[in-house]
Amino acid sequence: xxxxxxxxxxxxxxxxxxxxxxxxxVNFGGILKExxxxxxxxxxxxxxxxxxxxxxxxxxxxxxxxxxxxYLKQMGELEELxxx
Amino acid sequence: MKYLDEYRDPVLASQLSRQIHKMATKPWVIMEVCxxxxxxxxxxxxxxxxxxEIELVHGPGCPVCVTPLETIDRALAIAGRRxxxxxxxxxxxxxxxxxxxxxxxxxxxxxxxxxxxxxxAIKVAQDNPKKEVVFFAVGFESTxxxxxxxxxxxxxxxxxxxxxxxxxxxxxxxxDAILSSKSNRVQxxxxxxxxxxxxxxxxxxxxxxxxxVPIVVTGFEPLDILQGIAMCVQQLxxxxxxxxxxxxxxxTKEGNLHAQDLISKVFKVIPRKWRGIGEIPNSGFSLNxxxxxxxxxxKFKLGHIKTLESLQCLSGxxxxxxxxxxxxxxxxxxxxxxxxxxxxxxxxxxxxxxxxRYKR
Amino acid sequence: xxxxLTCPFPIRQYPHVLLAHGGGGKLMQQLxxxxxxxxxxPKPVHGLHDSTVLNLPVSKIAFTTxxxxxxPLFFPGGDIGSLAVNGTVNDLAMSGAxxxxxxxxxxxxxxxxxxxxxxxxxxxxxxxxxxxxxxxxGDTKVVDRxxxxxxxxxxxxxxxxxxxxxxxxxxxxxxxxxxxxxxVGRHGIAIxxxxxxxAFETTIQSDCAALNGLVHLIIKSxxxxxxxxxxxxxxxxxxxxxxxxxxxxxxxIEEAKVPVIEEVASACAMMGFDPLYVANEGRFIVIVPxxxxxKVISILKTHPLGQGACRIGSVSxxxxxxxxxxxxxxxxxxxxxxxxxxxxxxx
Numbered sequence: 001x002x003x004x005x006x007x008x009x010x011x012x013x014x015x016x017x018x019x020x021x022x023x024x025x026v027n028f029g030g031i032l033k034e035x036x037x038x039x040x041x042x043x044x045x046x047x048x049x050x051x052x053x054x055x056x057x058x059x060x061x062x063x064x065x066x067x068x069x070x071y072l073k074q075m076g077e078l079e080e081l082x083x084x
Numbered sequence: 085m086k087y088l089d090e091y092r093d094p095v096l097a098s099q100l101s102r103q104i105h106k107m108a109t110k111p112w113v114i115m116e117v118c119x120x121x122x123x124x125x126x127x128x129x130x131x132x133x134x135x136x137e138i139e140l141v142h143g144p145g146c147p148v149c150v151t152p153l154e155t156i157d158r159a160l161a162i163a164g165r166r167x168x169x170x171x172x173x174x175x176x177x178x179x180x181x182x183x184x185x186x187x188x189x190x191x192x193x194x195x196x197x198x199x200x201x202x203x204x205a206i207k208v209a210q211d212n213p214k215k216e217v218v219f220f221a222v223g224f225e226s227t228x229x230x231x232x233x234x235x236x237x238x239x240x241x242x243x244x245x246x247x248x249x250x251x252x253x254x255x256x257x258x259x260d261a262i263l264s265s266k267s268n269r270v271q272x273x274x275x276x277x278x279x280x281x282x283x284x285x286x287x288x289x290x291x292x293x294x295x296x297v298p299i300v301v302t303g304f305e306p307l308d309i310l311q312g313i314a315m316c317v318q319q320l321x322x323x324x325x326x327x328x329x330x331x332x333x334x335x336t337k338e339g340n341l342h343a344q345d346l347i348s349k350v351f352k353v354i355p356r357k358w359r360g361i362g363e364i365p366n367s368g369f370s371l372n373x374x375x376x377x378x379x380x381x382x383k384f385k386l387g388h389i390k391t392l393e394s395l396q397c398l399s400g401x402x403x404x405x406x407x408x409x410x411x412x413x414x415x416x417x418x419x420x421x422x423x424x425x426x427x428x429x430x431x432x433x434x435x436x437x438x439x440x441r442y443k444r
Numbered sequence: 445x446x447x448x449l450t451c452p453f454p455i456r457q458y459p460h461v462l463l464a465h466g467g468g469g470k471l472m473q474q475l476x477x478x479x480x481x482x483x484x485x486p487k488p489v490h491g492l493h494d495s496t497v498l499n500l501p502v503s504k505i506a507f508t509t510x511x512x513x514x515x516p517l518f519f520p521g522g523d524i525g526s527l528a529v530n531g532t533v534n535d536l537a538m539s540g541a542x543x544x545x546x547x548x549x550x551x552x553x554x555x556x557x558x559x560x561x562x563x564x565x566x567x568x569x570x571x572x573x574x575x576x577x578x579x580x581x582g583d584t585k586v587v588d589r590x591x592x593x594x595x596x597x598x599x600x601x602x603x604x605x606x607x608x609x610x611x612x613x614x615x616x617x618x619x620x621x622x623x624x625x626x627x628v629g630r631h632g633i634a635i636x637x638x639x640x641x642x643a644f645e646t647t648i649q650s651d652c653a654a655l656n657g658l659v660h661l662i663i664k665s666x667x668x669x670x671x672x673x674x675x676x677x678x679x680x681x682x683x684x685x686x687x688x689x690x691x692x693x694x695x696x697i698e699e700a701k702v703p704v705i706e707e708v709a710s711a712c713a714m715m716g717f718d719p720l721y722v723a724n725e726g727r728f729i730v731i732v733p734x735x736x737x738x739k740v741i742s743i744l745k746t747h748p749l750g751q752g753a754c755r756i757g758s759v760s761x762x763x764x765x766x767x768x769x770x771x772x773x774x775x776x777x778x779x780x781x782x783x784x785x786x787x788x789x790x791x
């Protein structure tokens with residue numbers, strides 16, 4: 001349900017006053033596609049968004065994205081401590 | 085791809101796997117709701133990295149699988165008509181109706197087009213003013229913002245030849261229906277990440293509380309799913325019942341308010357039939373009165389359509405996590421991706437298809 | 445190589461293909477003489493005849509046929525013309541044959557632009573020259589408007605077998621190495637990108653190319669080739685499944701070892717495709733004894749089309765003739781044959 005993938009906003013067309021026509025060129029690992037930014041009107045060039053069927057549904061919180069790795073790093077360190 | 089590939093790291097995956105092995109001291113049954121998660125689990129072999137104590141069951145999170153037979157038959161009746169251009173997401177094309185499917189209708193001359201986005205269907209309508217364009221709006225809440233925008237835009241443009249055949253379904257009522265069933269075995273849930281990116285996860289607190297079931301909002305990549313399972317197992321082992329968010333990089337508690345706003349303008353909540361499960365109250369969307377002109381069900385008065393469900397097909401029980409695909413007598417024998425009896429074998433995210441392709 | 449853009453056939457007078465161009469009369473004769481014969485070579489001394497007589501240096505030959513119905517006709521990195529040549533050349537090369545002669549059958553839809561036809565003809569000629577083959581015979585039909593997708597092409601090919609190897613799935617042995625000539629998925633994605641409704645911007649070009657040069661190098665080296673298969677529709681997964689089934693041996697590969705360029709991986713992620721199932725037109729797998737694996741890879745790498753060559757797995761021993769895959773995260777699963785065409789997923 002919901003094949004949505006992360007991409008980087010390279011350019012934005014339109015303005016917040018007319019969200020219907022707020023679009024962006026989003027770069028998915030080298031592939032560029034025009035995406036509606038109607039639901040993320042505060043997005044800026046350089047932001048990462050999650051895109052589903054041509055619409056950006058949310059901004060990727062780049063700080064939070066690192067959390068799973070911090071968590072794993074901690075687990076890894078704990079594991080090392082436990083090895084006799 | 086950034087924010088994707090990093091979550092497929094094999095070293096970190098085995099670390100999470102070891103952690104889950106250490107944590108699980110009792111048997112637990114966990115359900116992942118979303119078809120995208122099912123697909124990921126089976127494609128990456130995530131379930132093979134779990135201890136025997138953890139049983140993963142696959143939920144009805146595949147809108148393709150749960151679209152009622154009547155709706156498929158209605159779609160087929162509309163798509164077969166002359167002067168109609170029927171637009172759909174690719175997944176729906178091979179779903180079997182009572183007697184045929186969209187792909188076969190296409191082979192016989194029906195103008196059926198695969199689109200990536202509902203906005204593409206709007207463009208088809210603008211480019212073909214003399215034809216009626218119908219878009220098959222199937223999906224969970226994650227697809228609702230796109231479908232809402234399509235209808236909103238169609239109205240703004242004054243399009244007279246565009247309509248939606250709506251078959252939207254909602255996740256929380258489905259989870260409630262599963263948990264309230266007498267045969268329920270599910271003890272913990274992985275909630276659908278992208279549905280929650282849109283709707284937030286405040287609706288899940290009442291469910292968790294009512295049924296005493298931990299719920300973890302989870303993403304789709306291997307590390308997301310493993311971490312989601314780890315968080316769920318930890319709650320179960322510690323006897324906690326909370327709603328937690330694993331997919332923090334994309335999901336906030338409130339969700340996307342802009343999307344929710346337009347969804348409520350365009351759609352209203354109605355009871356909906358789920359294929360294999362039956363009617364679940366308040367579990368679907370239909371177009372609001374203001375947008376009735378765009379409702380294909382009203383536009384094309386089809387009358388009663390007699391449906392013919394396969395007697396052997398167990399997809400209903402499989403969708404609820406009560407049976408596994410290999411427990412079906414037709415699995416791999418009469419029923420396969422080439423000749424499916426039910427939607428769970430056709431959709432690439434259906435449990436039967438996933439098991440058939442990746443596990444034989 | 446045909447560089448010039450002008451063609452003796454009066455394109456301006458006949459900007460579109462007419463039914464009469466396939467009718468067997470004066471118009472068809474003009475098309476054949478001034479476009480096809482002009483492109484493909486001088487008229488035989490004794491005139492064009494119903495069939496072409498060939499003298500072959502050896503009696504063991506490879507013979508194959510293939511039809512091409514690609515849509516759109518022109519795509520990044522190729523067109524139906526270059527595909528028609530390379531597809532058949534590659535089928536011949538997979539038996540270790542040296543491709544020599546091709547037949548060319550056109551079924552043209554009335555109304556196809558003459559400019560497009562000329563561009564396809566030029567492309568066929570260029571591809572044939574690069575592959576070292578000659579178009580020696582052909583046929584032209586024109587069907588009513590609406591009864592064909594612009595043009596369908598059939599090519600049949602003859603190649604000579606100058607080696608004494610046995611190259612077929614039946615000769616595959618357990619322990620053999622499976623080598624791939626380069627990265628996968630480019631052709632399918634290039635086609636997808638140029639189709640309406642799924643369009644996205646990308647620089648991916650089809651990998652459409654003739655593989656006989658690469659195959660020649662391997663055979664010349666004396667390597668003990670057990671089997672070769674070019675990857676076309678259905679991608680790597682289909683080719684591996686066919687070989688497993690036909691050889692009776694299970695196959696094991698590692699997902700992380702299959703080369704996929706980032707853009708192809710991203711396009712697949714977007715569309716919900718698996719690169720292992722996406723079509724290719726210029727890649728093949730070669731199965732050799734384990735001990736010869738490194739040698740064959742280094743030979744492939746001396747050729748421009750073999751730069752990405754690497755080992756992706758092995759033929760194994762026990763069990764059912766299925767293909768199993770070790771996924772990115774190190775867990776195992778079955779890599780099945782696909783049913784029908786991959787449809788873009790949303791859900």
